[in-house]
Amino acid sequence: MSYILLAEDDRSLQFLVQRKLETEGYTVRSLADGSEALALALQERPSLLLLDIGLPSLTGFEVCREVKKHYGANSPPILIISTNGQDADVEAASDVGADDYLIKPFSLRDLAERVRAFLG
Numbered sequence: 771m772s773y774i775l776l777a778e779d780d781r782s783l784q785f786l787v788q789r790k791l792e793t794e795g796y797t798v799r800s801l802a803d804g805s806e807a808l809a810l811a812l813q814e815r816p817s818l819l820l821l822d823i824g825l826p827s828l829t830g831f832e833v834c835r836e837v838k839k840h841y842g843a844n845s846p847p848i849l850i851i852s853t854n855g856q857d858a859d860v861e862a863a864s865d866v867g868a869d870d871y872l873i874k875p876f877s878l879r880d881l882a883e884r885v886r887a888f889l890g
Contacts, residue, residue, distance in 0.1 A: 772889045775816035776800045777807035777833065778851065779825055783874075787820065787851075790878040791885065804828030811837050816846055818888055820881075821868075823852040823859070831866045838867035847888040851876070
């Protein structure tokens with residue numbers, strides 16, 4: 771069973787994403803804080819991380835950078851989800867090691883397809 775760590779501070783979006791991914795058969799842990807997400811990611815090694823950029827404590831970029839540094843080549847895939855769709859933001863995500871970038875608003879079906887592409 772694949773385990774997804776979702777870090778999203780918009781509680782309604784967090785609920786919708788978690789529910790969709792659970793109906794797809796994934797186990798999902800949801801948090802709304804960057805430092806809590808980082809601690810959990812380093813402790814439990816999820817199969818995939820979904821990170822909003824604008825998290826309290828640590829940004830999604832900071833969480834991504836630290837997870838990639840900690841796990842190195844064995845790092846789980848990281849998908850950034852954000853309202854920031856400018857080229858500079860997408861490049862910044864790539865620079866810290868993000869594997870994909872999804873711009874809000876997005877369809878839950880599109881999100882599920884991207885997750886499935888990483889986890890099968």
